[in-house]
Amino acid sequence: xxxxxxxxxxxxxxxxxxxxxxxxxxxxxxxxxxxxxxxxxxxxxxxxxxxxxxxxxxxxxxxxxxxxxxxxxxxxxxxxxxxxxxxxxxxxxxxxxxxxxxxxxxxxxxxxxxxxxxxxxxxxxxxxxxxxxxxxxxxxxxxxxxxxxxxxxxxxxxxxxxxxxxxxxxxxxxxxxxxxxxxxxxxxxxxxxxxxxxxxxxxxxxxxxxxxxxxxxxxxxxxxxxxxxxxxxxxxxxxxxxxxxxxxxxxxxxxxxxxxxxxxxxxxxxxxxxxxxxxxxxxxxxxxxxxxxxxxxxxxxxxxxxxxxxxxxxx
Amino acid sequence: xxxxxxxxxxxxxxxxxxxxxxxxxxxxxxxxxxxxxxxxxxxxxxxxxxxxxxxxxxxxxxxxxxxxxxxxxxxxxxxxxxxxxxxxxxxxxxxxxxxxxxxxxxxxxxxxxxxxxxxxxxxxxxxxxxxxxxxxxxxxxxxxxxxxxxxxxxxxxxxxxxxxxxxxxxxxxxxxxxxxxxxxxxxxxxxxxxxxxxxxxxxxxxxxxxxxxxxxxxxxxxxxxxxxxxxxxxxxxxxxxxxxxxxxxxxxxxxxxxxxxxxxxxxxxxxxxxxxxxxxxxxxxxxxxxxxxxxxxxxxxxxxxxxxxxxxxxxxxxxxxxxxxxxxxxxxxxxxxxxxxxxxxxxxxxxxxxxxxxxxxxxxxxxxxxxxxxxxxxxxxxxxxxxxxxxxxxxxxxxxxxxxxxxxxxxxxxxxxxxxxxxxxxxxxxxxxxxxxxxxxxxxxxxxxxxxxxxxxxxxxxxxxxxxxxxxxxxxxxxxxxxxxxxxxxxxxxxxxxxxxxxxxxxxxxxxxxxxxxxxxxxxxxxxxxxxxxxxxxxxxxxx
Numbered sequence: 080x081x082x083x084x085x086x087x088x089x090x091x092x093x094x095x096x097x098x099x100x101x102x103x104x105x106x107x108x109x110x111x112x113x114x115x116x117x118x119x120x121x122x123x124x125x126x127x128x129x130x131x132x133x134x135x136x137x138x139x140x141x142x143x144x145x146x147x148x149x150x151x152x153x154x155x156x157x158x159x160x161x162x163x164x165x166x167x168x169x170x171x172x173x174x175x176x177x178x179x180x181x182x183x184x185x186x187x188x189x190x191x192x193x194x195x196x197x198x199x200x201x202x203x204x205x206x207x208x209x210x211x212x213x214x215x216x217x218x219x220x221x222x223x224x225x226x227x228x229x230x231x232x233x234x235x236x237x238x239x240x241x242x243x244x245x246x247x248x249x250x251x252x253x254x255x256x257x258x259x260x261x262x263x264x265x266x267x268x269x270x271x272x273x274x275x276x277x278x279x280x281x282x283x284x285x286x287x288x289x290x291x292x293x294x295x296x297x298x299x300x301x302x303x304x305x306x307x308x309x310x311x312x313x314x315x316x317x318x319x320x321x322x323x324x325x326x327x328x329x330x331x332x333x334x335x336x337x338x339x340x341x342x343x344x345x346x347x348x349x350x351x352x353x354x355x356x357x358x359x360x361x362x363x364x365x366x367x368x369x370x371x372x373x374x375x376x377x378x379x380x381x382x383x384x385x386x387x388x389x390x391x392x393x394x
Numbered sequence: 395x396x397x398x399x400x401x402x403x404x405x406x407x408x409x410x411x412x413x414x415x416x417x418x419x420x421x422x423x424x425x426x427x428x429x430x431x432x433x434x435x436x437x438x439x440x441x442x443x444x445x446x447x448x449x450x451x452x453x454x455x456x457x458x459x460x461x462x463x464x465x466x467x468x469x470x471x472x473x474x475x476x477x478x479x480x481x482x483x484x485x486x487x488x489x490x491x492x493x494x495x496x497x498x499x500x501x502x503x504x505x506x507x508x509x510x511x512x513x514x515x516x517x518x519x520x521x522x523x524x525x526x527x528x529x530x531x532x533x534x535x536x537x538x539x540x541x542x543x544x545x546x547x548x549x550x551x552x553x554x555x556x557x558x559x560x561x562x563x564x565x566x567x568x569x570x571x572x573x574x575x576x577x578x579x580x581x582x583x584x585x586x587x588x589x590x591x592x593x594x595x596x597x598x599x600x601x602x603x604x605x606x607x608x609x610x611x612x613x614x615x616x617x618x619x620x621x622x623x624x625x626x627x628x629x630x631x632x633x634x635x636x637x638x639x640x641x642x643x644x645x646x647x648x649x650x651x652x653x654x655x656x657x658x659x660x661x662x663x664x665x666x667x668x669x670x671x672x673x674x675x676x677x678x679x680x681x682x683x684x685x686x687x688x689x690x691x692x693x694x695x696x697x698x699x700x701x702x703x704x705x706x707x708x709x710x711x712x713x714x715x716x717x718x719x720x721x722x723x724x725x726x727x728x729x730x731x732x733x734x735x736x737x738x739x740x741x742x743x744x745x746x747x748x749x750x751x752x753x754x755x756x757x758x759x760x761x762x763x764x765x766x767x768x769x770x771x772x773x774x775x776x777x778x779x780x781x782x783x784x785x786x787x788x789x790x791x792x793x794x795x796x797x798x799x800x801x802x803x804x805x806x807x808x809x810x811x812x813x814x815x816x817x818x819x820x821x822x823x824x825x826x827x828x829x830x831x832x833x834x835x836x837x838x839x840x841x842x843x844x845x846x847x848x849x850x851x852x853x854x855x856x857x858x859x860x861x862x863x864x865x866x867x868x869x870x871x872x873x874x875x876x877x878x879x880x881x882x883x884x885x886x887x888x889x890x891x892x893x894x895x896x897x898x899x900x901x902x903x904x905x906x907x908x909x910x911x912x913x914x915x916x917x918x919x920x921x922x923x924x925x926x927x928x929x930x931x932x933x934x935x936x937x938x
Contacts, residue, residue: 283765284773284781287830290729291785291837292758305775 116381123374131191139185140170142341149180154359174363177349186341187364193342194323194371197257201322202315204261209268210311214299216269217276227273230266238263239332242325246334256335260325264318271314275307309386316379320372327368343368400471401428402572402605403452403490408465410447410456421447421460422629429573432603434596436616436637438652439626440852441823445609448626449575452607453492454482470572487514490573491566495581497558501550507561508534508546514568533564537594556587560594567598574599575607580615584716585879589923592618611852613656614882617641617926625649641929655857657882659927661909666889670706672742673840673873674728674761677702679747680736681723697723699897700737703875705841705890710867710874712888712905714881714920720897721877725845728875729763730754741841759789762834766846768826772818778829779814785837796836803832806869807862824855828862835866842867843875848883860886881924885909893917 111117130137140160146167149158154175160182161167174183216226233241242259249255279285280303288298329335330344331351338345343364350360405428410421422444429435439445450456452467454477467475469490474482494500502510508530515526534542537560550558559579566574576595580588596619599606608619616623616637623640625633625648632646644650679701685693698720705711713721727734730746739747746757765771772781782803783796791799801811807828818826827847834842844863848856864887867874878884884891884905891908893901893916901914912918921927 283767283771286731287763287765287771287833288773288784289731290758290761290763291833292755292788293784294788301776302773306773 110385111382114381114385116377116384118381120374120376120378120381123370124378127191127371127374128195130188131195134188134192137188138173139188140168140182142181142186142189143339144181144185146180149176150178151353151357152176152180153357154363175357175359177346177360178353179349183346183360183363186346187343187367189341190343190346190364191367191371193253193336193340194326194368196253197260197326198319198323198371198375200257201260201264201326202319204257205264205268205318206311206315208261208265210272210304210307212265213269213272214276214304217273218280218295218299218303223273226269230269233263234266236263238325239328242329243332243334246329251334251336253336256326256329257322259329260322261318264321268311268314268318271310272307275310276303279303279306312386313379313383316375316382320375320379323368323375324372327364401430401468402433402470403429403607404466404468404471405448405452406466406468408448408451408467409463410444410451411461411463413459418629420463420629422626422631424465425626425629425631426465427624427631427634429605429607431572431605432599433621434599434606434608434619435622435624436620437607437609437624437626438611438613438616440611440652440854442628443626444629445626446577449492449577449607449609452573452575453486453490454479455492484518487566487571488518488569489571490575491569491571492575492577493559493562493566493579495578497555497562497579497582498550500562501558503550506547506549507553511546511561511565511568514565518569529568533568534561536598537561537564537567539564554587555583556591559583559587559591563591563594563598567602567604570602571604573605573607575609577609578611579608581610581612585881585925586716586919586923588615588925592925595619612925613641613653613853614925614927614929617929625652652853655854657857657860657880657886659882659885659909659924661885661906662887664889666709666904667706670708672704672740673707674705674875675703675740676724676728676737677740678737679703679724679727679734679739681720681727681732682735696897698727698734701894701899703892703899703902705873705875707840707873708867708871709889710876710887711890711892712876712878712884713892713894714878714884715894716879716920718896719894721894722845723897724894725763725843725875725877728841729761729843730758731763756789759785759837760839761841761843762837762839763843763845764827764830764834764847766849768823768830768850769818771830772826772833774818776817777814778816778818778821781818781829782814782833782836785833789837799836800832803835806835806866807832822855824851824859827851827855827859831859831862831866835870839872841873841875843877845877846879847876849878849880856883863887881921893920 144160144162146158146160149160149172152158152172152175154173156172156175158170158172158176159167160170170182172182172184174187176182212226216223241263245259245262246255285298285302288302326335326342327344327347330342331348333348335344336342338349346364347361350357354361406426408425409423412419412421425448427435437445437448447456447460451462454474462475465475466473469485474485501507511530511533512526515521515529521529530546531542534545539545539557539560545553545557553561580591583591592615595606598604610616620637622634622636624631625640625646627648633640633644633649640649641653644653679698681698683695683697685695701724703711713724715721723732726732728739734747737747738745741757741760744757746754779797779800782800783793786796786799787793800814804811804813809825809828809832813829821829848859851859860883863874866872876884876887888905891903891905892899893908893914895916901908901912901917908917912921
């Protein structure tokens, strides 16, 4: 059968118009790299990670060592410290010492390890559970009601209270603290993922996948999840920052990690009693905490602005 | 300052820059045209031609990223190209006004329509509250809105799309500006509503002697409205002239191509084999949506009621209707993207209307659908190759064989095989729509549904995609269900035509019958509303 219209004179001209309208787009990665927030936040974090990894070689001593002769030294003072073998070493206390004679500098530097691990682990744990639960409740409608009511229930309990209860139940260990901080974050991630899924599931490309006979789980994993990544990366950084902060709060309250483990919160808790005479006991870990949380938040802001402009307007 | 004899708007050698790194350096270059008192000038062009940029530059609404690099914009002789903000504010609404494409977003949802018109008067006049009130009611009456008192007290969401656009026009004209800029004001409206709005613009413009700069991509609208026409192509003004000059003796190749690509309303007659096997039959297909529940009153909407359709192999059934008529619901029921509430959908001998999903799955590949929005139909995070082979791989074809088939189909839709490695954002709308068609064909379906598949495309691209669909149907002997709101498009491709209104098929028969002698009142209204219906476009205007 013949074509119904004679299109030929126009086809070529039209094609040239069409190909001219292709818009080159800069990739997300190049936009991320160009963002100053990402650069600054990222740089500070890289330095902190380096500090955490290189802690033993940064002029530190074992953070649990103490010497009664070197109690309450001011920053920069020389003193002595006794190793586990009973050897006494000369040591400069760059950030002073606490009321047990422990080196605050070493404790703060080693504390970086704990803080970063807690932050990253919390974010990963909360994201993993949040993504699975959010995908299920957003895409499988029958699961939505029951699951979200449970989440509402979890959200109704203050986060610190859940953390205190969990630590009281299982004793303070790194794992307990991470779980205790992550659990209250899970409903928030779940809600975010659910709301993303609810809008993405209506996209024509998801409907196309349905009509192509793609199984439900594959639609969730291949079509919906990849399109949630940008907001989740951003959310992850914010959880990381709040995780670091909450860990310090828990340690400060004495319900986090045991006092012998050097964390910024523990150092500050011990310095609290002598805050009037020796403010440096709280000052140095406080500065590290503030800088870390600020860096993570700046990084998160930068990522949000570049990866997820829609959310940037909303928040 | 004001120059009664000269043109209302005079644009001279206007050049507007684009942000660096784009595909071209300027949005428009060296554009000159004028709008006289009481004259309607249509600015026509495809997407990306810069027509909206010009409109916004006149109103002083350009974003910082688009600086005016040269030329002048004269409003009644006054140079407003670089006018300060306060001067522009004085001029807006009093001497120049603009109406936009989407009246819902252009109106403030938390203010009553009356207050929004009143705000214009409060800002620009010293009238008392009572005088303003009287003036608001006058203008609402003038744009022919029923029950002005009620309309004035209504919020935008309580009005229909056409009524909202009338409110926008009332706001724009209440201070009798000399220039009205209309930026695609009827594109989001149904064809019958569009006809009424166009009529209203014509009436008001004649009564007040307003100069109108009307921006559109639709040559039907141009034929209906324009005194003079200016054609833009990628920021260049290629042709200006009177309506008859431009539409009937276009000088520039591009204009000729554009006008040639407008589908004619003349039916393309084709012999149809009435004995070809039936591919799809729906019987009393029903879809009712339920809203409310729990605490609110339970409401039900009959999106489709007793729809009976038949499509035979190698034939195209068109469903035409306005928005909300239920045409897309029918398509989605047939693909089972939504579950029908009643009736039968017979695919060959299988009734898939109520089939549970595990039994439906093997049948899904027999019906495939192409959607309206090419920008959202492809997953932005997957390559074209992955998108194409997804379906066949789901049904057990090996990746290698699927890739082989994908290459063949890309050739069939005139795309390069290199497309497979690329991501959707690297393609234009028309190219994406071809890719969507290829993806649907990968399943070797018996029935291809095109749900407004060409509606979002520019007219020249639309012509190519229509031609492609036609070709494919002939080559593969497919049955096609073609859903559109555009009668011109329907007249080009359909053998059978079903006209839907409010969930019901009001007229159904061979296309030549429906077009030639429409029986139902609604069908006749729909045809009467098609813009530019008396104007010969297409082949007749194309070069001999």
